[in-house]
Amino acid sequence: MDTFFKLNRAKIRFAFVATSLTFIGFVFLVLTIAYFEKSLPGKEFIIAVFLAAGVGLPIFIITLSYTKWLYRKVVRRKAFSLQPFNQVENIGFVNSFSNIETKWDFTEKVKTTLIDGYTLIVDISEESSKNLELKIPVEWKKLDKTSFNELTDKFNRHNIEFGIGCLKKKYKTNGPPFIKIDELKLDLEKFIELIKEEGFEPKKKACI
Template identity: 30%
Template sequence: MMTKFLELNSHKLKFAFLFISITFTSIVLMVDILASIVNGNGPINRLIVVTVLLTASIGFPSLIVGSVCLIWFNKARNRHRAFQKDPFDKLDRLGFKTVLTYEKTKWYFTEEIKEAEIHGYRVHCDVQRETPKKIDFIAHVISINMTKEIFKKLEKEFKNEDIYFDFDGCLRKIYSLKNTTGLTIENLNDDLKNFVELLRSKGFEPKQK
């Protein structure tokens, strides 16, 4: 897993560390300059200044980047487990392939998820970051303008099908990994086709890349 992480994110890891280091170091230097101005020519404990600078330039960046890496590893492990559980271990039969997310930005670490095209809709499959025992099938759709009343009506109707509105013009169908008894790959295939067709019937057209 470490090898895969470095393969996907080694350049981003360096950027993240340098960006955070420069940011915190600049803040510390500005505070130090302001303190010097306020104190006039008063004595400044250089040992404290050096310690704070080292903490800002190395300590904080290491802690923050390390924490983000742990989150990446934890989700990658949960994703691996989910994609080994029946019927999600057979997603390739439905046309799902491994794709990379956030590949073209330095602000997020790249991850591997599953993607397929279902009746013209681009559908991503991944575990939830906040609830790793649930797996999402996210359909990318074109946002439509709707009144609050229509939104509430659709929200209630979708909830009965375990479908929820998401950010960035997406709708997600959720499956609990704890409750997949009797769910076959054929059932899942039918579910996902019905999912996108329901979205189409409500006026949500597929969003292209």
């Protein structure tokens, strides 16, 4: 838990204050309506509700977020202990941190590298903990509907998907398609070659 607080101390404060003010505002609105309808509850009940909304619920939500953060940390550690992902440092990946520039998501440890000017970020997939997800932030390329559909079909054949501000692909950790780290490196290089051929430029400021 120490690591969680060290990485996210300011964000925890922000999350507590933001959720507390949101819940208190909602309670205040409900009590205002109750006041005008002459159905205001007793003072002790009102105090209890404000304490629950201003303190209890924010703590509960932050605890849930911490539980998810800890679960992802455990799953991530296990995934990067499996072959060939336990050797990604040998092909240039280093430890880095995600969500540094946003207050809305807690910071987590990920692995990143740079190939031909493109930033590659690998972490546990948000959709499935059985997958590692590789993201490459790219500049937006304007496509008409026909071109987009054709490109989507082409990317699907290479297990590539469109993400928000990025292109990505997933690797199963419970049965990876590669045994050797060199095979994974070659797949990443082919990934870069394909998106370069399609005219996608690396994001000038790739926010991890």
